[in-house]
Amino acid sequence: MEIEMLQDREKVVNVKVAKAVEDFGGLIREFRLKNNLSLQDTANLVSCSSSYIWRIENYKRNPELNFRVRLLSLGMCWETKDVQSYIQMVIIKETLELQKN
Known part of the structure; x- marks a missing residue:
């Protein structure tokens, strides 16, 4: 049962990280609206x-x-x-884009 819970969490994290890499702005907007945060509320959180x-x-x-x-x-x-997974995925994505050029 515990292993299944860990696997489910890993799937959720993978989807979340992929969304952040592919559509960062959309992810922020979805989070903000889902949590009833204004633009100013969100801005205050990160100065x-x-x-x-x-x-x-x-x-x-x-x-x-x-x-x-x-x-x-x-x-x-x-x-x-x-966050570390996100950084790793960004590095991979940017490396692949550089190799294309």
């Missing part, structure tokens, strides 16, 4: 402006990795190991 959060959600800005990590860890309360 930035509400307009910056809006620009991320609307694909006007692609924030630096350190800011994305701050948003995931402080704003969305991701566990450290989930």
Whole structure:
């Protein structure tokens, strides 16, 4: 039973991490709306402006990795190991994109 629970958690984490890598702005917006947070509430969690959060959600800005990590860890309360998985996937994705060019 415990193994099944761990496997289920791993699947959820994999989906969450993949969503963050592929659609960071969408993930932030979904989280914010699901948790009834305003743009300002979210901005306050990570010490930035509400307009910056809006620009991320609307694909006007692609924030630096350190800011994305701050948003995931402080704003969305991701566990450290989930943030590490996200960073690894970003590195893999960016490496593959560089190899294409």
